[in-house]
Amino acid sequence: MAENTEGDLNSNLLHAPYHTGDPQLDTAIGQWLRWDKPYAVQKLKAVAGVMITASHNRKEDNGYKVYWETGAQITSPHDKEILKCIEECVEPWNGSWNDNLVDTSPLKRDPLQDICRRYMEDLKKICFYRELNSKTTLKFVHTSFHGVGHDYVQLAFKVFGFKPPIPVPEQKDPDPDFSTVKCPNPEEGESVLELSLRLAEKENARVVLATDPDADRLAAAELQENGCWKVFTGNELAALFGWWMFDCWKKNKSRNADVKNVYMLATTVSSKILKAIALKEGFHFEETLPGFKWIGSRIIDLLENGKEVLFAFEESIGFLCGTSVLDKDGVSAAVVVAEMASYLETMNITLKQQLVKVYEKYGYHISKTSYFLCYEPPTIKSIFERLRNFDSPKEYPKFCGTFAILHVRDVTTGYDSSQPNKKSVLPVSKNSQMITFTFQNGCVATLRTSGTEPKIKYYAEMCASPDQSDTALLEEELKKLIDALIENFLQPSKNGLIWRSV
Numbered sequence: 402m403a404e405n406t407e408g409d410l411n412s413n414l415l416h417a418p419y420h421t422g423d424p425q426l427d428t429a430i431g432q433w434l435r436w437d438k439p440y441a442v443q444k445l446k447a448v449a450g451v452m453i454t455a456s457h458n459r460k461e462d463n464g465y466k467v468y469w470e471t472g473a474q475i476t477s478p479h480d481k482e483i484l485k486c487i488e489e490c491v492e493p494w495n496g497s498w499n500d501n502l503v504d505t506s507p508l509k510r511d512p513l514q515d516i517c518r519r520y521m522e523d524l525k526k527i528c529f530y531r532e533l534n535s536k537t538t539l540k541f542v543h544t545s546f547h548g549v550g551h552d553y554v555q556l557a558f559k560v561f562g563f564k565p566p567i568p569v570p571e572q573k574d575p576d577p578d579f580s581t582v583k584c585p586n587p588e589e590g591e592s593v594l595e596l597s598l599r600l601a602e603k604e605n606a607r608v609v610l611a612t613d614p615d616a617d618r619l620a621a622a623e624l625q626e627n628g629c630w631k632v633f634t635g636n637e638l639a640a641l642f643g644w645w646m647f648d649c650w651k652k653n654k655s656r657n658a659d660v661k662n663v664y665m666l667a668t669t670v671s672s673k674i675l676k677a678i679a680l681k682e683g684f685h686f687e688e689t690l691p692g693f694k695w696i697g698s699r700i701i702d703l704l705e706n707g708k709e710v711l712f713a714f715e716e717s718i719g720f721l722c723g724t725s726v727l728d729k730d731g732v733s734a735a736v737v738v739a740e741m742a743s744y745l746e747t748m749n750i751t752l753k754q755q756l757v758k759v760y761e762k763y764g765y766h767i768s769k770t771s772y773f774l775c776y777e778p779p780t781i782k783s784i785f786e787r788l789r790n791f792d793s794p795k796e797y798p799k800f801c802g803t804f805a806i807l808h809v810r811d812v813t814t815g816y817d818s819s820q821p822n823k824k825s826v827l828p829v830s831k832n833s834q835m836i837t838f839t840f841q842n843g844c845v846a847t848l849r850t851s852g853t854e855p856k857i858k859y860y861a862e863m864c865a866s867p868d869q870s871d872t873a874l875l876e877e878e879l880k881k882l883i884d885a886l887i888e889n890f891l892q893p894s895k896n897g898l899i900w901r902s903v
Contacts, residue, residue, distance in 0.1 A: 473697030548614025587620035636672035802885030
């Protein structure tokens with residue numbers, strides 16, 4: 402089990418490949434590993450749900466997620482109580498390894514087909530142009546990266562009126578060894594999308610959609626006029642989703658609908674583009690701690706208070722359109738991108754061109770996210786403790802190189818210099834490391850540890866106003882700041898950090 406850096410049970414989920422050694426069993430397990438446990442918990446009115454994930458990390462980093470009866474991932478106090486029960490009973494029960502129970506237990510039930518049917522029916526709530534979809538000339542390629550997404554993306558396209566997307570044959574079926582890619586993580590970009598892009602070029606498809614092995618995240622790429630592929634970042638896709646979901650809401654809202662009742666959410670390390678859209682359009686935007694468990698929990702609160710949530714996301718290509726599922730969902734996200742692209746095609750606009758239109762209207766939000774590997778927990782701790790005692794004890798840095806720092810927020814300690822009482826509005830997360838710096842030049846940068854891997858991540862974004870249109874200048878400023886952040890705060894050479902590589 403990997404190190405628990407989040408301080409709760411869900412931090413040990415670790416998105417592990419399903420690898421029992423039996424290919425048939427791996428495939429059978431795969432159908433229920435991720436898709437779509439949170440939805441099933443709600444529809445079956447279950448007390449809780451346990452999900453073994455089938456994503457992109459090493460099988461050595463195995464674990465699972467737990468969902469409460471709400472359909473959202475557990476947060477405190479449920480996580481701590483479950484851990485307490487585990488620690489009180491560390492020996493397996495007699496018969497725990499009796500695999501014949503799957504055939505003999507009267508409690509066994511397989512509701513997959515029913516849940517799938519109900520999920521596809523719910524998808525219709527976020528389909529707005531079915532007739533247009535059925536007529537589109539656009540072609541789509543989809544890869545499920547050796548995971549469980551193929552069948553469900555195919556069905557989702559049918560629900561939306563599309564012809565089936567073209568699957569990447571080598572990656573269509575579950576394969577616990579992820580045999581065609583070094584790293585089955587679509588977030589890594591063009592290098593891992595090689596088979597998808599080449600197939601799309603062969604089939605004259607302009608848009609590639611990639612769901613990760615457990616089908617909860619989505620990457621998208623679009624062929625440009627110059628013959629190159631544009632692989633969208635999670636933040637860029639979120640800008641498109643935010644524009645799209647609000648535009649569809651405006652066009653389809655009831656007569657008495659109130660924009661002040663509408664919400665969008667994002668994790669605090671994600672782009673602030675939804676905040677910019679919300680300020681201009683009049684709806685509400687909220688931030689949560691990193692992780693969809695926090696988004697799901699907040700959505701429940703909002704729904705119980707009669708609010709309407711259109712969209713939520715985290716920058717690591719996790720998206721939630723609507724609220725039928727209270728977790729990130731790559732299946733629905735894939736088909737919504739397809740509908741968006743088809744709609745824009747009728748106006749001869751590409752996804753990339755529409756992204757520029759969004760930025761021109763609401764302000765350019767240029768972001769960069771990456772990470773360093775660090776396998777020594779004491780080193781990670783010393784890096785963050787140095788930032789808390791930078792020039793003197795209990796003093797955070799006032800500059801990062803030549804860049805002046807306006808505010809510091811440290812959710813590990815609960816400190817926020819921007820608040821009158823100096824206390825963070827976000828919940829304190831003592832067992833994880835996360836410090837956010839707001840700079841005088843408009844940039845926001847966060848350093849944090851991963852809850853599932855031995856990484857120190859950095860997130861930096863230049864948030865410009867609509868009148869700042871010199872993107873080259875903004876990008877250069879962001880690059881200089883990131884270089885200063887790495888050199889002054891992370892000190893990779895001194896601390897033996899390993900640079901990110903695919």
